[in-house]
Amino acid sequence: MSEIITRFPPSPTGYLHIGGARTALFNWLFVKHFGGKLVLRIEDTDAERSTQESVDAIFDALDWLGIDWDDGPHYQSKRLDVYTEHVNKLIESGHAYYCTCTQERLEEMRNKAKAQNQNPMYDRQCRDKGLEKTDGAVVRFKSPLDGNSVIKDVIKGNIVINNTEIDDFIILRSDGSPMYNLACVIDDITMNISHVIRGDDHISNTPKQMMLFTALGVDLPVFGHVPMVLGPDKSRLSKRHGAMSVTEYREMGYTPDALINYLVRLGWSHGDQEFFTRDDLIEKFTLDNIGKSAGIFNPGKLLALNADHIKEASPKSLFPQVMPFMKEKGIDAEEGEHLENIIETLQPRSKTFIEMAEGAEFYYNDEVVFEEKPAKKFLKPNAIEPLTVLAEELKALTQFAESDIEDAFKRVMEKTELKLGKIAQPVRVALTGKAASPGIFEIIDILGRDSVVSRIEKAIKFINAKV
RNA sequence: GUCCCCAUCGUCUAGCCUGGCCCAGGACACCGGCCUUUCACGCCGGCGACAGGGGUUCAAAUCCCCUUGGGGACGCCA
Numbered sequence: 001m002s003e004i005i006t007r008f009p010p011s012p013t014g015y016l017h018i019g020g021a022r023t024a025l026f027n028w029l030f031v032k033h034f035g036g037k038l039v040l041r042i043e044d045t046d047a048e049r050s051t052q053e054s055v056d057a058i059f060d061a062l063d064w065l066g067i068d069w070d071d072g073p074h075y076q077s078k079r080l081d082v083y084t085e086h087v088n089k090l091i092e093s094g095h096a097y098y099c100t101c102t103q104e105r106l107e108e109m110r111n112k113a114k115a116q117n118q119n120p121m122y123d124r125q126c127r128d129k130g131l132e133k134t135d136g137a138v139v140r141f142k143s144p145l146d147g148n149s150v151i152k153d154v155i156k157g158n159i160v161i162n163n164t165e166i167d168d169f170i171i172l173r174s175d176g177s178p179m180y181n182l183a184c185v186i187d188d189i190t191m192n193i194s195h196v197i198r199g200d201d202h203i204s205n206t207p208k209q210m211m212l213f214t215a216l217g218v219d220l221p222v223f224g225h226v227p228m229v230l231g232p233d234k235s236r237l238s239k240r241h242g243a244m245s246v247t248e249y250r251e252m253g254y255t256p257d258a259l260i261n262y263l264v265r266l267g268w269s270h271g272d273q274e275f276f277t278r279d280d281l282i283e284k285f286t287l288d289n290i291g292k293s294a295g296i297f298n299p300g301k302l303l304a305l306n307a308d309h310i311k312e313a314s315p316k317s318l319f320p321q322v323m324p325f326m327k328e329k330g331i332d333a334e335e336g337e338h339l340e341n342i343i344e345t346l347q348p349r350s351k352t353f354i355e356m357a358e359g360a361e362f363y364y365n366d367e368v369v370f371e372e373k374p375a376k377k378f379l380k381p382n383a384i385e386p387l388t389v390l391a392e393e394l395k396a397l398t399q400f401a402e403s404d405i406e407d408a409f410k411r412v413m414e415k416t417e418l419k420l421g422k423i424a425q426p427v428r429v430a431l432t433g434k435a436a437s438p439g440i441f442e443i444i445d446i447l448g449r450d451s452v453v454s455r456i457e458k459a460i461k462f463i464n465a466k467v
Numbered sequence: 468g469u470c471c472c473c474a475u476c477g478u479c480u481a482g483c484c485u486g487g488c489c490c491a492g493g494a495c496a497c498c499g500g501c502c503u504u505u506c507a508c509g510c511c512g513g514c515g516a517c518a519g520g521g522g523u524u525c526a527a528a529u530c531c532c533c534u535u536g537g538g539g540a541c542g543c544c545a
Contacts, residue, residue, distance in 0.1 A: 011545045046544055103543065110542085117468035120541065138543055156472070165470055165541090173543045180545050203471060204540040227473075227538090234537065262479090265494095269480055272493040291480080293473050294538060301479065301495045311508075349507040374505095409504085424504035436506035 004036025006195045007188070008069070011043040012054035015245035016061035018297060019199065019229045019237055022263040026226055027197050028067045029264065029285040039191050040072035045183050047077070061246040065256045066278065071191070076183050083178040086186050086216065087139055087171060095215040096171060098137040099126035121167035139172035141182075141212065149207035154224040155290050156200070161207045169208055181205055185212040193221050197287070200225035200294075224287055227267055227294045237297055249302075253352030255313070255321055258306035265305075266295045275308055307351040315343040318356075325357035331364045341446050345438035362432040363443075366451055370462065374425075374435035379463050383426035386416050390427060391456045394449055402445045409441070430459030 006027040010020055031038045040062075044050035062068075076083075090096035106122065113120040127142060144163045151159040171182035178186070184205075188196060203225050213220050231241035238244065249259050261276050268291070270276075270284045310318070319335050322343065326333050333339050342363050343356070350356035362368065370379060393408040394400075412423055424440045431452060437443060444452050 009545085013545075043545060049544070106543085114468075114541095119469040159471070161471070167541095170543055175543080177543090179543070184545085199539095200472065201539055202545090205545090225472085230538075232478085236539080266479065272481060274479090274494050291473095295480090296478060298478050298495070304495055307508095348509090420504050422504090428505060434506090438506085440504055 002194060003192075004031060004034050004194050005039060005071075005192050006031055006036065006197055007039040007041050007191065007193050008067075009041040009043045009184070009187075010058050011046065011049075012051060012058060013046070013049040014054055015057045015247065017237070017244045018246065018263065021061065021065060021246045021259070022229060022266065023197070023199055023226065024062065024067050025065070025260060025263055026268075026285075026287075026290070028069075029281055030195065030197060030287065031070075032282040033285050036194070037070040038068075039074070039193065040069040041074045041187055041191070042072075042076065043180070043183065044075055044077045045177055045180065047177070050077070057245075057247070064247060064250050065260060074187070074191070076178070076187065079183075079187070080177065082190065083183055083186055084172070084176065087178070087182065090141070090171070090215060091139065093215070094142065096139050096141050097127060097129075097168075098131040098133055099140045099168075099170075100131060100134060100137045101125055119165065122169075124168050127168060136174045138170045138174050140168040141171050141208070141215070143168055143208070143211055149210055151203070151206050151210070151223055151225075154222055154287050155227075156203075156225055156292055159203065159206075163207070166207055166211070171212075181208045181212065185209045185216070188221060189213070189216065189218050195222045195224065197224045197226065200227055224290075226290055227292060229266060230294050230296050232296055232298075234296065241297065253325060253354035253356070254302070254306050255309050255318075255353070257313075258302065258309040261309065262302040262305050266297070267291050275305070275312070303351055310350055310353075310356070311347050313347070315340040315347070318343050318347075318353075322353045322356050322360075325353045326360055329357050329361055331357065331360060333360070333364065338446070341442075345442050345446070349438070359438075362434070362437070363446060366454060368431065368433040368455055368458065370429060370433045370459075371435070374429045374433070375462075378426040378429045378435070379459055379466075380426075381463060384460055384463055386412055386418055386423040387426055387430060387456050387460050389415050390423065391453050394444070394453060397449070400445070400449055402441045405441045405444050426459070427456070431455050 008024040008027050010016065010024075016024075028038055030036070042055060042058075044055075059073075087096060091098075101122075109123060110120040122140070126140070131137065143166050146163060148160055148162045149166075151161070153159055169181060170179050172178055187193075188209075206223055206225070210220060229237050231237045233241075246259070250256070257278060260278065260281065264276070264281055264285065265274065268285070269289050276284070319339065323333055323335075333342075342360055346356045346359045350359060389412045390408065393411055394405070397404050397408060409420065409423065412418075413420060416423070425435070428437055428440055429435065431437075431440075431443060431447065447455070
């Protein structure tokens with residue numbers, strides 16, 4: 001088998017959205033699995049809508065996701081001569097012709113057809129006129145009048161379309177720029193694309209593109225149309241369904257590994273496995289297990305997967321991802337063992353990096369702000385004794401490991417005749433200001449003796465001041 | 468409307484190709500419970516689906532047909 005080359009061809013008319021990212025991912029995983037190449041192609045032939053900001057946003061998103069490419073980026077806007085060259089060939093070989101029908105006439109025809117519940121199609125008025133190139137003329141493809149086109153889709157199976165359904169579509173605009181189907185095919189040919197893996201909203205374009213391949217005398221690539229991603233209301237995913245841009249998930253504290261896991265798993269499966277690392281996916285991904293039906297984007301499941309990935313990751317690998325969020329909260333954290341320990345305590349209770357940064361706050365601020373409710377409930381006069389005794393016990397410790405701290409608590413329990421819960425909760429509030437936190441022994445261990453004692457003393461003062 | 472695609476719990480899916488192991492398994496969500504120094508994690512249990520109707524067959528979620536439902540495409544957008 002010849003080399004596998006796929007492509008990801010976004011049009012830079014906006015950010016990289018969830019659906020596009022998924023298509024990119026399928027292509028990327030496919031080539032990673034089989035050792036092929038991925039071509040990145042920017043389809044910017046629509047000068048009106050294409051922007052540099054979009055191009056940058058797409059690169060940024062791809063970079064964050066960790067999707068790299070082997071060839072490109074190629075910009076269609078810079079390849080206009082390649083397209084005109086091929087269009088000229090098509091005209092010479094009788095596969096295309098100039099058309100001077102006005103846009104008004106075309107629109108009129110469309111409206112009329114729709115009014116009569118007919119499929120709107122060009123009536124091929126200029127097909128056999130042998131028109132020469134003139135200002136304002138477009139080039140149309142001379143599509144077959146009979147027979148049918150069969151897409152041998154590796155995902156959907158054979159799809160048969162009657163050629164009478166396909167009209168003489170425009171391949172070159174009156175300004176000389178190529179239309180999507182033309183540019184796409186020429187690029188796929190010149191870039192030696194072996195597999196075209198794209199959203200199934202492109203199925204209707206495929207017969208047209210196949211005709212172009214055939215007219216140019218080139219073998220067809222393998223086509224695979226992946227089902228679309230729909231919103232919760234089953235309509236095409238759009239902004240009103242919430243976060244659509246890939247990078248919004250970065251801002252919401254998601255790890256790209258979770259997004260990738262979620263997106264691939266939406267429409268693809270490997271038995272009952274739900275959790276996949278990147279390497280896992282590369283190892284197991286093939287086109288064989290892609291489903292045929294559209295899937296609904298479920299933010300809840302993505303969140304759950306994000307929590308799983310945070311839980312499973314090594315604390316160190318999380319540094320660069322959480323630190324920006326910590327910084328935003330005014331936490332000036334340093335990479336190292338201390339941060340590693342902190343993250344470890346937060347991993348099982350953080351669904352996002354935003355939550356993790358919030359959970360980390362108390363570690364970095366000795367001036368604990370007591371939340372009203374827990375303070376009222378636990379920082380009461382009867383907490384003074386256990387707090388005082390604990391402070392003394394901690395001061396007396398010669399070793400300050402978690403087990404030593406636990407022993408200290410046991411002695412406090414004996415001396416005060418209180419259950420652990422009665423001691424731990426006031427201490428927790430004293431140390432964190434909150435009623436919920438990681439385990440009390442581990443946070444004492446991480447905070448260190450000086451900080452803990454000082455916080456406890458401040459809490460005692462707080463209680464006394466209240467009385 | 469025309470053409471095309473699709474159809475298993477609310478959602479993502481396993482099973483379907485190569486009928487029997489499926490009165491349908493897993494995951495998210497939800498509801499109970501356990502664990503426990505809090506919150507989580509974890510663990511256990513519950514809820515919950517083969518769209519409908521015809522065939523074929525000893526046997527159908529699995530094969531065939533029809534209906535219904537949903538989606539997509541119908542641009543000098545990509």
